[in-house]
Amino acid sequence: MENNLYDVLVIGAATSGAWFARRMAEKGYKVKVIEKLSREKLGRRLDIFHVAKREFERFGLPVVGEGDAEYAFSFDETLTSSPYNRHPKVTRDTIVGMHMAEYILLMNKYAIEAGAEIEYEAPFKEFIMEEGVIKGVKYAEDKEVFARVVVDCSGVESQPRRALPEGYGVETFEVTPEDKFYVILRYVKFLNEKPALNGWPFYKTWIAPCADPEGAIIGIGACHSYEYAEKIYAQFEQDIEIPPYELTRIERGTTPYTRPPYSFVGNNFIVSGDAACLTKPNNGEGVTSSMVQMEIATEVLDKALKANDTSKEALWEINVEYNKKQGADFASTRAILTKAVNATRDEFELFFEKDIIFNEKFLNGVAEGPEIKMSFADIFAIVKGVLGGLISKRLSFKTIKYLIEGITLGGKLKAHYLAFPKTPATYNEWSVEASDLWNQVGKMK
Numbered sequence: 539m540e541n542n543l544y545d546v547l548v549i550g551a552a553t554s555g556a557w558f559a560r561r562m563a564e565k566g567y568k569v570k571v572i573e574k575l576s577r578e579k580l581g582r583r584l585d586i587f588h589v590a591k592r593e594f595e596r597f598g599l600p601v602v603g604e605g606d607a608e609y610a611f612s613f614d615e616t617l618t619s620s621p622y623n624r625h626p627k628v629t630r631d632t633i634v635g636m637h638m639a640e641y642i643l644l645m646n647k648y649a650i651e652a653g654a655e656i657e658y659e660a661p662f663k664e665f666i667m668e669e670g671v672i673k674g675v676k677y678a679e680d681k682e683v684f685a686r687v688v689v690d691c692s693g694v695e696s697q698p699r700r701a702l703p704e705g706y707g708v709e710t711f712e713v714t715p716e717d718k719f720y721v722i723l724r725y726v727k728f729l730n731e732k733p734a735l736n737g738w739p740f741y742k743t744w745i746a747p748c749a750d751p752e753g754a755i756i757g758i759g760a761c762h763s764y765e766y767a768e769k770i771y772a773q774f775e776q777d778i779e780i781p782p783y784e785l786t787r788i789e790r791g792t793t794p795y796t797r798p799p800y801s802f803v804g805n806n807f808i809v810s811g812d813a814a815c816l817t818k819p820n821n822g823e824g825v826t827s828s829m830v831q832m833e834i835a836t837e838v839l840d841k842a843l844k845a846n847d848t849s850k851e852a853l854w855e856i857n858v859e860y861n862k863k864q865g866a867d868f869a870s871t872r873a874i875l876t877k878a879v880n881a882t883r884d885e886f887e888l889f890f891e892k893d894i895i896f897n898e899k900f901l902n903g904v905a906e907g908p909e910i911k912m913s914f915a916d917i918f919a920i921v922k923g924v925l926g927g928l929i930s931k932r933l934s935f936k937t938i939k940y941l942i943e944g945i946t947l948g949g950k951l952k953a954h955y956l957a958f959p960k961t962p963a964t965y966n967e968w969s970v971e972a973s974d975l976w977n978q979v980g981k982m983k
């Protein structure tokens with residue numbers, strides 16, 4: 539058992555698992571990762587993913603550049619346009635596009651160099667419990683491994699989190715088809731001129747670069763289903779003129795589009811990454827937004843391991859600090875966006891024209907980080923635009939009601955998450971109130 543006992547067992551060796559394993563190994567802990575897939579198949583579900591350049595230093599990520607197998611491209615500026623393809627807003631941020639499989643292998647290499655062990659083709663089966671507390675896991679055919687703490691980084695299916703016993707302290711909900719964002723990426727080659735990088739939030743469609751300098755990715759992300767995403771894409775193609783292209787291939791994938799579990803911790807257990815639905819509410823990206831929570835988790839877990847107390851109470855600070863740093867802002871943005879998408883095409887057009895929500899400050903703020911600081915002048919400008927829309931009959935009462943609901947619920951959720959209980963003692967009351975607010979927000983249209 540001695541050889542088979544680890545300080546930390548991570549389930550999943552993709553971006554979240556590899557990052558967490560490396561950080562804990564760097565702190566001197568004995569870390570093991572079990573990964574369902576073979577090394578060759580790891581990370582192959584997507585080709586390209588993006589990370590903002592400033593995040594590499596912030597999270598100590600391996601830096602890659604031209605000539606490296608992991609690197610695909612980078613760009614500094616994108617546009618966001620109205621449903622009639624007007625009023626473009628500029629977002630400035632250097633973004634690096636990378637090949638996911640290659641980059642994950644690089645992250646695995648860094649984790650191994652830091653001292654972590656990674657076992658591939660090693661799917662989690664069930665927890666090993668002693669007196670109701672997690673002590674390890676059974677995996678693969680008939681293998682067992684013991685650990686002081688188990689960390690679930692297994693992605694959107696979140697099999698380990700969902701296998702937790704009832705009442706363990708972390709919600710075991712399934713990320714249902716209604717709670718996912720369905721992303722379809724068309725890899726294309728433009729036949730004549732190449733359009734500017736652009737996004738059209740009304741159609742949840744965008745044009746991004748790809749590794750081929752002659753090509754691009756036309757992406758669409760929508761709730762409900764791939765069929766629904768295709769329907770919106772057909773509408774986009776009808777409404778927005780883009781230069782002729784040749785389709786080279788299509789990639790599809792899902793990302794969680796729902797609130798995270800209220801608590802990430804149980805006795806000897808932490809959940810992170812897509813398994814904890816830590817994706818950004820504005821676009822479903824989740825690689826670095828998960829690292830915000832994991833950065834806190836590594837510090838809290840370090841203290842807990844040193845004190846030889848990895849109980850739910852000892853790990854609780856992860857919840858409190860995460861909500862302060864990102865969770866409260868994400869909750870608020872999710873509520874506002876869920877209500878704002880009820881607007882019609884012409885109302886979206888007005889938002890762009892009058893800088894209501896879709897203004898450069900908001901869009902750059904969303905791109906940069908969780909919190910968008912609004913001054914009195916910003917709020918006054920929004921109110922003026924909304925009232926103008928109402929007077930000119932370009933905005934309906936129904937849409938204004940949705941906007942007010944979204945902003946009000948967003949504010950209430952932010953305050954509620956910032957007041958997350960300092961200990962588990964009053965968690966139940968807190969979660970009842972949080973669920974009441976989320977029920978009022980409802981699901982994304």
Ligand SMILES: Cc1cc2nc3c(=O)[nH]c(=O)nc-3n(C[C@H](O)[C@H](O)[C@H](O)COP(=O)(O)OP(=O)(O)OC[C@H]3O[C@@H](n4cnc5c(N)ncnc54)[C@H](O)[C@@H]3O)c2cc1C
Pocket residue numbers: 549550551552553554555572573574575580581584586587588589660661662663691692693694695697698721722723790791792793810811812813817822823824825826828
């Ligand atoms: C089309 C698309 C484009 C995206 N683009 C971006 C982007 O540009 N930037 C961005 O930040 N995010 C992007 N995202 C979101 C991003 O892909 C995820 O948020 C992120 O990859 C989640 O990482 P993860 O490690 O938490 O989970 P995953 O990447 O899902 O990894 C989980 C790992 O756990 C393993 N696993 C699963 N079950 C078990 C088990 N039972 N036992 C052992 N191992 C298991 C899996 O094999 C996998 O390797 C995109 C998503 C999609 C669908």
